[in-house]
Structures are given as structure tokens and as C-alpha cells.
Amino acid sequence: MRRLLACVMATLLLLAGACSSTTASGPVTINVTIVSGKVSPSGAKYDVSKGSTVTINVTSDSADTVHVHGYEIEKDVVPGTPLVITFTADQTGSFEVETHVIEATIATLNVR
Numbered sequence: 001m002r003r004l005l006a007c008v009m010a011t012l013l014l015l016a017g018a019c020s021s022t023t024a025s026g027p028v029t030i031n032v033t034i035v036s037g038k039v040s041p042s043g044a045k046y047d048v049s050k051g052s053t054v055t056i057n058v059t060s061d062s063a064d065t066v067h068v069h070g071y072e073i074e075k076d077v078v079p080g081t082p083l084v085i086t087f088t089a090d091q092t093g094s095f096e097v098e099t100h101v102i103e104a105t106i107a108t109l110n111v112r
């Protein structure tokens with residue numbers, strides 16, 4: 001019985017791990033940090049269901065600009081002040097989220 005439980009737990013953990021970078025449906029939250037010129041995540045891919053709410057939380061130690069391509073959302077990041085960008089993914093396609101000062105691609109949103 002204990003072994004079965006351990007096996008089920010391991011399977012659940014595996015599934016959670018496999019799904020951590022993409023979301024099949026529902027809201028998507030991306031937590032972004034910019035520290036010493038390094039952006040995290042970097043080049044992450046997210047599957048987003050059309051109509052879902054996307055929230056991008058950004059904290060940075062330097063001034064920057066975050067740009068969501070396609071949706072044409074561009075916001076200034078003030079060092080030490082968390083920035084929250086929220087929008088509804090109502091257009092399908094592939095959209096990059098970038099920082100413009102460091103010029104890094106944070107993530108690509110695949111909306112379908």
C-alpha cells in the first residue's frame with residue numbers, strides 16, 4: 001500500500017514537472033526577474049488558450065521596458081518596483097515578450 005502511494009506521488013510529481021513550462025488552458029502567470037542584466041525566464045514558451053488571462057510580474061534591479069509583441073503593450077520597469085502587466089489573450093498567434101534595454105526574449109506566447 002505504501003509503495004503504491006509512493007508510486008502515485010512520483011507520477012503526480014512527474015506530471016507536474018512535465019507541465020510546469022506550459023499551460024494547456026486557464027490563466028497564465030509569468031514571473032520575471034531581471035538581475036545584473038540577466039533575465040529569467042529566458043526564451044520560455046507558453047501555450048495559452050485564446051481568451052485566457054495572462055499576467056506578467058516583473059521585478060528588476062535596472063530600468064527597462066517590457067514589450068508584449070502583437071498586443072503592443074509596452075511598460076517601463078522601475079528598479080525595485082514590481083510591474084504587473086495583465087491582458088486577455090484574445091488574438092491567436094505567436095507573440096514574443098521582450099525587454100528592450102537588455103534586449104532579451106523573456107518568453108514566447110503561443111495563443112491558440
Ligand SMILES: [Cu+2]
Pocket residue numbers: 067068069098100
Ligand atoms: Cu519588442
